[in-house]
Amino acid sequence: MADDTMALAQGLKRRDPELLDQLIEQYQYRLFRYLLYLTSSRERAEDFFQETWIRVLERGHQYDGKHKFEAWLFRIARNLVIDWQRQKKVQSLDALIDPEEGAPMEFAAQNQPSPLHLVLTAEQKTGVHASLDRIPTVYREVLVLRFQEELGLEEIAGVLSAPLSTVKSRLYRGLEALRGAMQGGVA
């Protein structure tokens, strides 16, 4: 893997257009899914998807090839979302960074079906999809990174720029919330 990521780092440094095309193709599903879970909005996820790849082009030289490319990619995407939140002041940034101290980040308006709900249920109207809505975004995020992306705990900590203890605590709470939500969804 190390050789592959080093070659990738070299290609990004050169801004190799073919490599970028190939990476966009290869990671489109995973990046879009992550952004969708993070923003709960299809349109925003699309915007951030494109912006993320522009950043990859501009800052490709910062990827050192020593870590998984997807962890670096997700960190860029996440930072873009945080910057956007900061600009728009959608809600307290503290709530996003440390959910244990406040309400976890949510873009969707209260008492309405969220865009994530609409996007997911439009494709497949199952209790499983609908029940995901009940899980706060910060927990959905770590659940995606751990159980769909299968990143290690250290890698998730790198993506979130958070201590390992925070990642673990969010995962435990997220897992509990997932189990509860799925039970509720199925019932």
Add this chain to the structure above:
Amino acid sequence: MTDNLHARAETLIAQERVEGISKAEQNWLAAHLRECHSCAQVAQQTNDALRSFRGMAVPLPRGLAERTQFRVQLRAQELREREPKRRLLWIMCAMSWGLGIATAPYVWQAIEWIGERTGAPRLVLEFGFGLWWAIPALFAAAIVVLENVRQANERDSSGR
């Protein structure tokens, strides 16, 4: 069976999935789950929830990759076009520093002469001499900062 044992089992069920557990803990948990129906149910529910979560499909917007590839190629072209300008700026800066070094003795003589005529303190003269050296770097830095601000504004207006 005490509540402690059930609490331990539930902790291990989650821990096994989040960060892994030791062989001894795995054995203990397996033995407990064989005997305890409610904990076995928790383990089963956790497995089912994760299986459903992993199996969820997100529909991709049509043409997303193609549109992104197009935007990235445009941006790459822009960056390639700007590169020679940036290089020229640094070449000019380097030439300016080179000239600064070559003419330093004459510049200092001129500054000393001005000092004699005006009676300015030596500290002011030295500051003036330092500024003479710093001007190219300050000029280059200002151009780079202005360029970055312009790019950020461009992105803001064309993006969201």
